[in-house]
Amino acid sequence: xxxxxxxxxxxxxxxxxxxxxxxxxxxxxxxxxxxxxxxxxxxxxxxxxxxxxxxxxxxxxxxxxxxxxxxxxxxxxxxxxxxxxxxxxxxxxxxxxxxxxxxxxxxxxxxxxxxxxxxxxxxxxxxxxxxxxxxxxxxxxxxxxxxxxxxxxxxxxxxxxxxxxxxxxxxxxxxxxxxxxxxxxxxxxxxxxxxxxxxxxxxxxxxxxxxxxxxxxxxxxxxxxxxxxxxxxxxxxxxxxxxxxxxxxxxxxxxxxxxxxxxxxxxxxxxxxxxxxxxxxxxxxxxxxxxxxxxxxxxxxxxxxxxxxxxxxxxxxxxxxxxxxxx
Amino acid sequence: xxxxxxxxxxxxxxxxxxxxxxxxxxxxxxxxxxxxxxxxxxxxxxxxxxxxxxxxxxxxxxxxxxxxxxxxxxxxxxxxxxxxxxxxxxxxxxxxxxxxxxxxxxxxxxxxxxxxxxxxxxxxxxxxxxxxxxxxxxxxxxxxxxxxxxxxxxxxxxxxxxxxxxxxxxxxxxxxxxxxxxxxxxxxxxxxxxxxxxxxxxxxxxxxxxxxxxxxxxxxxxxxxxxxxxxxxxxxxxxxxxxxxxxxxxxxxxxxxxxxxxxxxxxxxxxxxxxxxxxxxxxxxxxxxxxxxxxxx
Numbered sequence: 080x081x082x083x084x085x086x087x088x089x090x091x092x093x094x095x096x097x098x099x100x101x102x103x104x105x106x107x108x109x110x111x112x113x114x115x116x117x118x119x120x121x122x123x124x125x126x127x128x129x130x131x132x133x134x135x136x137x138x139x140x141x142x143x144x145x146x147x148x149x150x151x152x153x154x155x156x157x158x159x160x161x162x163x164x165x166x167x168x169x170x171x172x173x174x175x176x177x178x179x180x181x182x183x184x185x186x187x188x189x190x191x192x193x194x195x196x197x198x199x200x201x202x203x204x205x206x207x208x209x210x211x212x213x214x215x216x217x218x219x220x221x222x223x224x225x226x227x228x229x230x231x232x233x234x235x236x237x238x239x240x241x242x243x244x245x246x247x248x249x250x251x252x253x254x255x256x257x258x259x260x261x262x263x264x265x266x267x268x269x270x271x272x273x274x275x276x277x278x279x280x281x282x283x284x285x286x287x288x289x290x291x292x293x294x295x296x297x298x299x300x301x302x303x304x305x306x307x308x309x310x311x312x313x314x315x316x317x318x319x320x321x322x323x324x325x326x327x328x329x330x331x332x333x334x335x336x337x338x339x340x341x342x343x344x345x346x347x348x349x350x351x352x353x354x355x356x357x358x359x360x361x362x363x364x365x366x367x368x369x370x371x372x373x374x375x376x377x378x379x380x381x382x383x384x385x386x387x388x389x390x391x392x393x394x395x396x397x398x399x400x401x402x403x404x405x406x
Numbered sequence: 407x408x409x410x411x412x413x414x415x416x417x418x419x420x421x422x423x424x425x426x427x428x429x430x431x432x433x434x435x436x437x438x439x440x441x442x443x444x445x446x447x448x449x450x451x452x453x454x455x456x457x458x459x460x461x462x463x464x465x466x467x468x469x470x471x472x473x474x475x476x477x478x479x480x481x482x483x484x485x486x487x488x489x490x491x492x493x494x495x496x497x498x499x500x501x502x503x504x505x506x507x508x509x510x511x512x513x514x515x516x517x518x519x520x521x522x523x524x525x526x527x528x529x530x531x532x533x534x535x536x537x538x539x540x541x542x543x544x545x546x547x548x549x550x551x552x553x554x555x556x557x558x559x560x561x562x563x564x565x566x567x568x569x570x571x572x573x574x575x576x577x578x579x580x581x582x583x584x585x586x587x588x589x590x591x592x593x594x595x596x597x598x599x600x601x602x603x604x605x606x607x608x609x610x611x612x613x614x615x616x617x618x619x620x621x622x623x624x625x626x627x628x629x630x631x632x633x634x635x636x637x638x639x640x641x642x643x644x645x646x647x648x649x650x651x652x653x654x655x656x657x658x659x660x661x662x663x664x665x666x667x668x669x670x671x672x673x674x675x676x677x678x679x680x681x682x683x684x685x686x687x688x689x690x691x692x693x694x695x696x697x698x699x700x701x702x703x
Contacts, residue, residue: 252548257533257541257557264523264534270485271521275535276509276600277542285544403524403582 080360085352087225093345096232096304099239100126100297101344105321105328105336106246107293112322113331114254115286116266118171121162121178123317124185125291127310128154129298131195134308138203139194145208148299155295159288167283179315189310200310206303210234235304242300243337246293251333262286263331323383329395338394346382350375417462418651426665426673429456436461436604436635437482437513442491444474444481444659451477453659454491459604464626464636466646466667469656470680475639476518478656479608483515484508495604510537512603516610518639520589524582528573531581531592532564533557535599564599571595571625587614594625605629607638611645623649643681647671655680 092098104126111117129151136147162181166174189195196202213234215221221233228236253259264272265279272279302308320343328339354371357363366374386393392401420433435458444452452474459465467475480486482493484505492501495513505515523531539560540546541553568574571591576584581592590610597605610626611619619642626649629636640646646653646667653670655663657679663670670676 249548252550253544256547256550257539257553258544258547260526260530260534261542263526264530267523267525268521270505270517271523272534273504273506274483274485274509274515274517274521275596276506276514276537277534278506289544400525400580403580 080356089345089349092348093341098340098344100301102340104294104297105324107290108321109336111290115262118175119178120175121182123313124182125294126298127313129295130302130308133299133302134201137205138201151295155291156288159291163284163287200308202307329393332395426669428661432458432460434461439493443489445489450659463651465652466650467639467654473656474659514597514602515606516593518608522581522589529577535596536560567595587618604635611642
């Protein structure tokens with residue numbers, strides 16, 4: 080078995096385009112759930128909104144990608160207001176129900192609306208304007224130690240991680256401020272914060288909007304990198320993968336989503352490659368190649384369960400903090 | 407503060423002149439409540455026809471369990487909505503106003519079950535109480551120079567208050583690691599960060615050990631000496647007798663008696679409904695049980 084190859088494949092995925100998409104959306108969810116305590120089970124809806132905004136603007140309307148990005152932000156804010164205004168005055172669980180329902184409604188709407196491409200989605204050169212900005216030399220491959228990227232992927236990875244760095248910095252700046260203190264206070268006990276003269280409703284709306292806009296950027300990145308927007312890419316599983324990454328990395332930790340997304344994709348690809356190599360070399364004989372897909376999820380799932388048992392606070396979390404009575 | 411002490415004393419002295427009867431008018435009321443009703447289904451949990459709270463005095467609200475004291479607090483402080491009635495604060499109508507607005511106007515409350523923010527430090531709990539913070543708006547919050555100075559002033563004030571409440575050495579700890587009594591102290595200190603005019607304390611002594619009780623009592627008196635009006639719900643009759651200038655008794659949602667501590671303790675209605683005939687010998691909350699014994703006689 081070629082472990083060098085397996086490792087380089089896994090590492091490539093850990094910092095690759097897919098991990099970046101999930102990471103950006105997870106940073107948004109960390110602000111909402113980790114810091115603000117908002118149970119958003121429909122984060123994928125904001126990702127879909129971002130992806131469709133650029134997809135439709137560029138392919139169907141034939142307009143600029145940057146105009147599409149502006150629409151992505153505006154529509155994400157609109158969606159946050161639409162979901163937040165009626166539910167954020169109520170108990171936390173109402174938001175959870177409404178968001179998961181909204182994400183499915185949007186997906187089915189996209190599947191049946193012709194101008195959104197129906198179940199085929201939107202396909203076309205969505206990211207041309209972005210790829211034209213690529214300053215890298217016209218090499219075939221870019222080798223970074225064990226990693227290897229094509230010119231386009233290299234450009235995507237560079238911009239993606241720069242963007243993640245900026246958003247992480249923004250999260251850190253916000254959370255060390257009195258605004259962040261109030262948001263964390265709302266997570267602990269909203270009534271206490273209200274009794275201290277704070278408008279918690281407004282902050283919860285801001286948190287939902289901010290996290291939603293981040294997720295819309297993830298959608299933009301997804302549409303640009305894939306050159307297409309597929310409605311069935313926005314299933315509820317997407318949101319729950321985000322939760323897994325967040326908990327894996329450590330909720331309410333600035334770097335939690337980064338670490339979580341990278342490790343999650345590393346593990347998923349690593350297990351898959353090990354199984355593939357094992358089956359191909361007759362080391363593993365009791366499963367067939369077609370069974371590898373589901374089995375890797377089973378194994379990663381068991382791994383996550385062990386993590387929850389032995390390190391429930393995630394990799395970066397503080398166990399003492401978790402064990403405080405969370406009333 | 408000696409300059410303000412006579413003011414508080416004058417407000418207290420004025421109370422002694424009043425007729426001890428439900429709904430009696432006070433010379434200088436900070437809070438005036440009219441025919442407030444709160445119903446849960448068929449149960450009239452609160453049905454207060456008239457109540458005035460004297461500015462600068464300590465008013466105790468007592469009554470048997472289920473009398474509607476906490477509901478009354480919730481309604482007045484905006485955490486519950488009334489079905490009927492109106493109330494004013496500083497002569498301004500504040501009926502069903504949101505709690506955050508009331509807090510900014512100086513009407514601050516604490517809760518029966520303490521609401522300390524567990525996974526925030528004790529100091530952060532305090533700082534959350536400070537009003538008018540620039541850094542609490544989302545855009546200025548990104549730029550530390552816009553709020554750094556305000557933050558250091560607030561921190562100084564918070565540390566002073568924590569010092570007064572013997573919590574200064576705990577300032578960096580998570581509030582969730584404090585004991586129940588310390589949380590009561592923290593909640594009271596946090597309320598003072600807002601510079602309140604009227605503090606409503608819901609059972610400040612519940613679950614607090616005797617030594618700490620004594621210091622809590624001193625804190626409540628200090629708050630009054632600084633010119634703040636205090637209203638509190640309490641079952642501990644020793645405390646009520648010790649610290650309050652005026653006592654209001656509720657039973658079944660209505661106010662059945664009002665007066666100075668001495669006069670209220672003598673009131674037959676209060677003895678029947680709450681204290682029990684043997685309240686001088688055994689101070690318990692089971693006064694109702696004792697009165698039912700007398701009923702057949």
